[in-house]
Amino acid sequence: MQNHPVYTDNDPQTAPSTLNLGPTHPATHGVFQNVLQLDGERIISGVSTIGYIHRAFEKIAEHRPFYQITPLTDRLNYCSSPINNMGWHMTVEKLLGIETPKRVDYLRVIVMELARISDHIICNGVLGVDTGAFTGFLYMMEYREAIYEIYEEVCGSRLTTNIGRIGGFERNFNAIAFNKLRKFLKDFPPVLREFEALFNRNRIFVDRTKGVAEVTTEDALSYSWTGPLLRATGLDYDVRAMNPYSSYEDFDFDVPVGEKGDVYARFLVRNEEMWQSMRIIEQALMKLEKEPSDIFHADVPEFYLPPKEEVYNNMEALIYHFKIVMGEIDTPTSEVYHSVEGANGELGFYLVNDGGRSPYRLHFRRPSFINYQMYAPMSRGMLLSDAIINMSSLNVIAGELDA
Amino acid sequence: MGKITNEELLKKINAKFDQQITVVGEPYGLLTIETSRDHIIDLLDFLKNDTVMQFIFLTDITGIHYPEQASPIGVIYHLHSLVNNVRIRIKVFLPADDYHIPTATTVWNGANWMERETYDFFGVIFDGHPDLRRILNVDDMTAFPMRKEFPLEDPNRVDKKDYFFGR
Numbered sequence: 001m002q003n004h005p006v007y008t009d010n011d012p013q014t015a016p017s018t019l020n021l022g023p024t025h026p027a028t029h030g031v032f033q034n035v036l037q038l039d040g041e042r043i044i045s046g047v048s049t050i051g052y053i054h055r056a057f058e059k060i061a062e063h064r065p066f067y068q069i070t071p072l073t074d075r076l077n078y079c080s081s082p083i084n085n086m087g088w089h090m091t092v093e094k095l096l097g098i099e100t101p102k103r104v105d106y107l108r109v110i111v112m113e114l115a116r117i118s119d120h121i122i123c124n125g126v127l128g129v130d131t132g133a134f135t136g137f138l139y140m141m142e143y144r145e146a147i148y149e150i151y152e153e154v155c156g157s158r159l160t161t162n163i164g165r166i167g168g169f170e171r172n173f174n175a176i177a178f179n180k181l182r183k184f185l186k187d188f189p190p191v192l193r194e195f196e197a198l199f200n201r202n203r204i205f206v207d208r209t210k211g212v213a214e215v216t217t218e219d220a221l222s223y224s225w226t227g228p229l230l231r232a233t234g235l236d237y238d239v240r241a242m243n244p245y246s247s248y249e250d251f252d253f254d255v256p257v258g259e260k261g262d263v264y265a266r267f268l269v270r271n272e273e274m275w276q277s278m279r280i281i282e283q284a285l286m287k288l289e290k291e292p293s294d295i296f297h298a299d300v301p302e303f304y305l306p307p308k309e310e311v312y313n314n315m316e317a318l319i320y321h322f323k324i325v326m327g328e329i330d331t332p333t334s335e336v337y338h339s340v341e342g343a344n345g346e347l348g349f350y351l352v353n354d355g356g357r358s359p360y361r362l363h364f365r366r367p368s369f370i371n372y373q374m375y376a377p378m379s380r381g382m383l384l385s386d387a388i389i390n391m392s393s394l395n396v397i398a399g400e401l402d403a
Numbered sequence: 404m405g406k407i408t409n410e411e412l413l414k415k416i417n418a419k420f421d422q423q424i425t426v427v428g429e430p431y432g433l434l435t436i437e438t439s440r441d442h443i444i445d446l447l448d449f450l451k452n453d454t455v456m457q458f459i460f461l462t463d464i465t466g467i468h469y470p471e472q473a474s475p476i477g478v479i480y481h482l483h484s485l486v487n488n489v490r491i492r493i494k495v496f497l498p499a500d501d502y503h504i505p506t507a508t509t510v511w512n513g514a515n516w517m518e519r520e521t522y523d524f525f526g527v528i529f530d531g532h533p534d535l536r537r538i539l540n541v542d543d544m545t546a547f548p549m550r551k552e553f554p555l556e557d558p559n560r561v562d563k564k565d566y567f568f569g570r
Contacts, residue, residue: 051539058524059548063555094431221485224461224513235485237460242488334430337481337492339462348463350481363465365481373516402539 016044019384023052027388029126030398034376041384046376050369054402061362065327066092067166067305069362074160076366077400079122080115080343081161082151087340090245091349092166093298095336100298103291104168105247106284110181111154111163112246112340113277113284117188118147119343120228120270123395127267128199130392131208136195143191146184153177167304168297181285185278196271206264213378213390215261223374226367227345228269229394233261239341246340250287251280263393302329327357344368344395368400407456407487409434415456420446427494435492440504443480443495447510450482450491458482458491464507464517466525468550474498476525476550480507497527506532524549 022033031052037044057072064072073084086108093100100108121144125137148158153176155163164170199205215225217233230237238255240248256272258265297304305324306317323329333355339348348365371394379387409429416424416436423442427435438446450458462481469475474496483490495504506529507514518529519538526547529535537544546553 051537051541054539056548059553059555219512221459222512224511224517237485242485335435335492336431337433337490346462348481350463350465350479352467361467363463365463369516369520370513373513377512 023049027130028391030396030401032372032391032396032398032401034379036379036384036387038384043379043382043384043387046379046387048372048376050372051402053398057403058362058364061359063358065357066303066331066359067324069359070164071160071162073364074162075399076364076403077119077342077344077347077368077397078159079397080119081159082111082115082163083340083342084347085161085163086112086246087338087342087347087349089164089166090340091336091338091351092303094338095332095334095351095353096166096300096303097332098167098298098300098303100168100246101291101295102247103288103293103295104297106287106291107169107173107296108164108246109248109251110281110284111151113280114147114150114181114184116277116343117274118144119395120274123343123392124195124267124270127209127263127389127392128205130389131205133198133202133205136198139191140195143184143188146180146187150177150180150184153180165297165304167300172294172296178285181281185282185285189275189278192271192274199267200271208386208389209264209267209393210262211260212263212386213261213382213393215374215378217261219374220261224370225345225374227342227371228266228273229261229345229371231256232258232265232269234259239339239346243339245338251283253280263389266393329357331355331357339365342367344397344400345371364403366400366403368394368396369403372396372401407484407489409489412456412489412491415453416446416450419449433490433492435494437494437496440495440497443478443493444505444507444509446493447480447482447507451510455487456484457486458484460485461507461511461513461517462490464514464521466521466527466549468525470551472496476502476527478504478521478527502527503530504528505530508532523547526550 016037016039019036019038021036022028023031033049034046036046061069061072070085070088073088074081076084121140125140128136151158151161154173155161215233217235220230220233226237234257236255236257241255253276256269258269301320306321310317311321331353333353335352337348337350339346345367346365347367350363351359352361354360375391375394412434420442424436424438427437450456460483462483465479467477467479477494477496480493481490497504504527506518516538518532519535521527522529522535523537523540524547
């Protein structure tokens with residue numbers, strides 16, 4: 001029998017205690033482990049351990065043809081998989097020199113902005129839950145469902161979407177998709193307005209978040225932060241505005257920035273980004289009316305799989321189908337870096353190609369991975385309850401963290 | 404501020420590192436240069452602190468493996484000048500069985516995990532790194548899995564043979 005120390009309320013505890021926060025902990029929303037040294041409720045130091053759901057995507061990608069890598073990108077940030085899918089397609093298109101028609105670009109913009117909204121819904125909703133307000137989360141979740149239903153009409157799946165193909169989309173958007181999209185644009189703004197009314201000036205929420213985990217722009221840049229976290233510190237770096245892809249230069253939108261980089265600023269930046277995303281989608285719908293409605297992919301038969309019915313009845317389609325599946329088309333020997341503005345920051349794809357059917361080397365620049373490394377250093381001196389809120393507002397997605 | 408062209412960038416870098424860099428090319432408009440490990444930190448520091456170029460943002464550090472080369476393992480840095488909106492790629496190749504390179508954590512804090520990831524997958528030792536441990540793989544792993552000789556699957560597996568599937 002071991003003698004365990006027995007503490008009473010009057011015993012002062014002088015030694016720091018060790019707390020194993022995670023890997024599975026109800027407050028961390030994902031598989032994250034942090035071993036914290038605590039002095040009472042204050043964190044003295046912490047060590048993050050990651051890699052619990054590492055799936056070796058970069059290694060697997062070296063053995064797969066380009067079009068089969070899209071499902072791997074789904075599972076990076078699974079809260080906004082369409083952005084990952086589109087980022088990957090655009091990387092390959094950049095490598096191959098494929099120009100996509102404007103209509104494809106606008107459709108992609110719609111899907112990517114929907115994904116951004118759904119990601120921010122989760123992040124801000126969960127931030128509310130962690131500060132004790134469940135209402136906002138449940139209220140907003142209905143509209144993530146509405147977004148998933150739009151994905152369903154477009155590609156057939158909901159969470160890991162595998163949406164689109166190299167060169168465009170696998171099929172055209174149908175009328176139901178557009179109807180659901182318009183309904184979403186009509187129904188969501190009052191909900192978001194009410195969500196903001198619930199939180200923005202809520203005494204409890206403001207007290208819990210304002211001034212918590214403040215980050216200066218210098219620190220954020222030194223740790224290579226991107227996305228809403230960097231913008232909350234006051235720097236307006238947005239890949240969509242700085243290096244426009246998929247015709248983002250045609251759209252009129254603002255890049256919201258915060259001031260102090262605290263949890264409250266991140267919350268406000270994400271909310272404002274949802275408004276801007278809706279603005280972009282509305283513009284995209286208007287622009288789509290001027291485009292021919294039957295174009296949904298670029299004319300690149302060497303890389304875009306022909307429809308199945310044509311494969312069985314049309315010789316050229318059969319040849320191209322065979323060539324694509326067997327990987328008999330030469331690709332340029334080169335290297336390309338392409339990045340898109342993911343929901344958490346700059347999502348980059350570094351692709352080195354040796355002319356074959358699969359990449360020689362593919363590296364994902366995953367914003368969650370890079371953003372999360374400041375978590376343990378910045379938690380020093382913080383209250384444990386603040387560190388929990390800080391983690392929610394970093395919006396680290398385990399799939400993107402561990403690739 | 405206007406965008407700096409790659410020629411201007413190269414001219415400025417050449418003025419200080421004339422013999423130490425070689426130009427690989429400009430694939431898709433991204434200037435790519437190669438240097439040696441003796442000069443990489445000086446070069447990164449220079450690029451970051453130069454008042455005109457201001458490559459203040461470290462986008463990424465990663466590795467690559469070319470088994471047939473005399474210097475098989477490469478470390479690749481992507482930098483971004485947010486002021487001028489221009490990017491640059493820097494490569495350093497390391498000779499066989501001597502995969503040492505100085506750490507960039509002295510220049511950017513964010514290099515920490517990126518270098519740990521590169522160590523984890525390619526076995527590159529970053530000298531001076533404060534905490535060079537494996538990051539995504541288990542600590543007691545002995546191989547460096549992103550090297551080309553490491554098989555994707557165990558070659559001795561028998562449950563995936565083609566004849567089980569009528570092939």
